[in-house]
Amino acid sequence: MAERTGVFICRCGPNIGNSIDVNAVMQEVGRMEEVEFVTDHNLLCSQEGKAFVTEQIKKNNLDRVVIAACTPKQYEQLFMNACRDAGINPFLMQMTNIREQCAWVTADRQEATEKALGFIKAAVSRVKLHESMEKKAIDASPDVLVVGGGVAGLESVLTLAQKGRKVYLVEKTPFIGGVGALLEDVYQTMECAPCMLAPELQEVLQKDNVEVYTHSELEDVVGSYGNFTVKIRKKARYVDIEACIGCNACFDPCPVDVPNLYDQGLSNRKAIYLPFMGALPNVPVIDSEHCMQLYGEECRLCEQACAFGAIRFDDHDEIVEKKVGAIVLATGADLMDPRSIPQYGYGRYENIYSAMELERLYASNGPTGGNIIMKNGKKPESVAFIYCVGRKEKGYCSGICCMYSVKLARHVQEKLPEARVYSLYDDLCLPKKESQVVYKKVKEEGIEFIRAGQSSTVTQAGDKLKVSYDSPIGRKEIIVDMVVLAPAMVPSGDILKLSELFDIPLDVYGFFEQEHLLMKPFGTPLEGVYIAGTCQGPKDIGDSVAQGGAAAGRILSRLVPGEKLELETKVANINEEICSGCRICIGMCPFSAISRDIEKSISVVDETLCRGCGTCSAACPTGAAIARHYTCEQILKEIEGVVQ
C-alpha cells in the first residue's frame, strides 16, 4: 500500500508567512507523488492547531505526517502527541524547521521559498522510511548499592532508605562515617563532627532495609542499568559483629603494637583494634597482617579476654552477591602527600605536620586526647600554616584547604592562647556566605595572615623551623616551632580500579568524570551509575551531602518499584545477517553498550545502555549497525531532498 503522507505548513502568524511564499510551496509539495494532503495553518502549535492536525490525519486517512514549522526542539513532542491522538505512531512524523533555519535567516523571499521547499521535500522522502517505534521498558530492580560510607554515601543511603528502598552499603574501612568521622569539628559551623554525624550513622546501622558491609570491597559488577549483579568481598573481621558488645576488653591483652594509620601514625594500636574511640559499628577488627595467632604463633589472648565468645580466628573472606538496579559511587578522596614537594621539608624535619595530622592531634578521640603537643612532648609556642600546598603542581584549587586551615588555625589559637599563629596563603579561597564572618573573627583573634604566594620554604633552624617567603620588599622569614601544611585533595588510591571495573572515565586530574559538570554532576556516562562527593572532585561536606542526596533523588525518581524502566527509543541495533563480527563498533561506543555475542560471532547492542548517538553506525563497514530514526537510508533521502 502506498503511503499517504500529509504535509502541514505553519505560517506562524507573520513569522513564516511573510518570508516564504507558502502558497507556492504548497503547490509544489502537492505535486509530490507521496503527498496525499497538504495544508497551511496560521498557528499549528495552538490548541486549535494541534486538534486540527489530529482531525486532518483521521479525515484524510494519513499514515505519515510532515510538520513544517518552527524548530523541533520546541514542539516536536506536541506534534507527536497529535499523531498519537489520531491513532498513528508518533515516530511516523517528521518536523522540518522552516522558521529558525529558514524564514528568519534568509533575506531573500525567493531563496527562502526554495529552501523551505527543499526542507519539506527532504522531510517527505525521509518520513516514508520511518518505522513505527514504541518506547521500550524493562523490569528493573529498585534496590541500590552505595559504595563508600562517608557523608556523601550516607546521604544517598538515608535518602533511599527513608523511602523504603533496600540499600547495600559497602565501605572498605571497618567503620562508617568516612573522613568526617575523624574530625573534631567542621568548618563553617565549627560544630562537633561526631555529634553531627552520630544520628546519621546510627540510623544507617539500625535501618532494617539497609545492609551495611564494612571492611568490604566491591569485587565485580556485571549487567546494566536496572539489573546489575554485584559481588561484594566481605573481608574477614575475625570478630563476630552480632556477638561483640563493644566492651574493648580484648585490646589490653594483645601483645602487638603497630602505628594507627587512622591517627596518621601518631599513635599506636593493637592488632585487634578500633580505628578510634567512638567508631561505628563499635566492633573491633583483627588486623590479620599483624595478629600473632593469625600469623601462626599461638596467642589467643584476645579470645581469652572476650567474655562473649566473639573472637573468630576461623573467619574468612566471603563473597556476597546482590542484584541492584542502580549504583552510587561515593568513594571519597585523599589529601596529597606533601613529601612530593620538597620545598616544604615534610618528612625531612620534625614538627612539620600535614593538616590531617593536626586534625587528629586536636581531636579529643585522637592520639593526644586533643592536646596539641609536638613529638618532643612540648606545646608549640608558634605555628605557621602554609596554604595551597600542591595547588600549582596539581593545577587546581581544591577549594576546601583555606577553609580547613582557617578552622585549624583558629583552634590552635584557642587551645594555645599564648602561641603566635601565622597563615601563609596564596589566594584565600573562602566561598559561601558564612565564610567571611568566620574569617573576620579569626583575624580579630590575632592570627596573622601573610600573602606569600607559593614561595614558602621550610628549613631547620636549630630546634626550630625557619619559614621564608617572598614579600613585596624581598624575602622574609619567620621562626616557628611547628609548621602545618594544607595539601590539595587528590583522587583516592582505589579510583583507578573502580574506573576499570565500571568502565567509566576519569578526568584529567584522575577524579571520576561526571556526565555534565553543571547539569549532571552526579551522573556518569554509564546509565544507572552515579557519583557523589569527593570522588568526583574536591568539595566540602555540604556539597558532598548535596550530591549524595541528588544521586539518590535521581534514582528514586527514575527507578520506581513496580514500574518498568523506560529506555531511549532511538537506539542502535545490529543486523545479525550482515554483521561481520569485526568489533569496530565495540571500540567506538562511548557507553560500552555494544558487546560481542561469542556464539554468533557478532556484535550486540544493550538497549539499556545505548543512548543513540549513532557513532557505531557511522563506523560500521558493512552497514549492520543501524542508528534507528537516523538510519543511513533516511539521512541519504534527506540529503537528496535538501539539495534538489
Place this chain on the structure above:
Amino acid sequence: MSNYKTKVVGFLCNWCSYEGADRAGAAKLKYPGNLRTIRVMCSGRVEPQFILKAFREGASGVLILGCHPGDCHYKSGNYKAVRRIELLRNMLAQLGIEPERIRLDWVAASEGEKFARVANEMVETIEKLGPLQIKFE
C-alpha cells in the same frame, strides 16, 4: 542574490550546533539560503557516505558542526568526527576535491553568531571555488 545554484549541506549535531543554528534564527541573523541543514544526533554520526552523497546530488560543499571538544553529548563523538573527516578530506583531495569543500567546526548552543559567521564564510568559500570539477558517474 548569490550564485544560487551552489549548494552547501550542513550536518548539525542535535545538542549544540542545531541549537546554535536555532539561536542564529531567533536573533534573525542572515546567511545565504543555499546552506541546507540536516539534523543528526551527533557529529560522530556523520559518515563519509553522507558527504559523498551530498556531492553526488550536486552540493559543492559540506559543513559538519558539532559540540566543542569536550562538550559532545556522547562524550567523544566529535573527536571521532575529526578523524573520519580528516581521512575523507585527504582521500578526496586525491580525486581533485579541494579539502576546503568539507569543513568541520564547533558551534555551541549559545553561539548563534558563530553559526551565522561560519555559514556565511562557508558559502563564500564554496562560491569562490565554484562547482565541483569531478563528475560522478
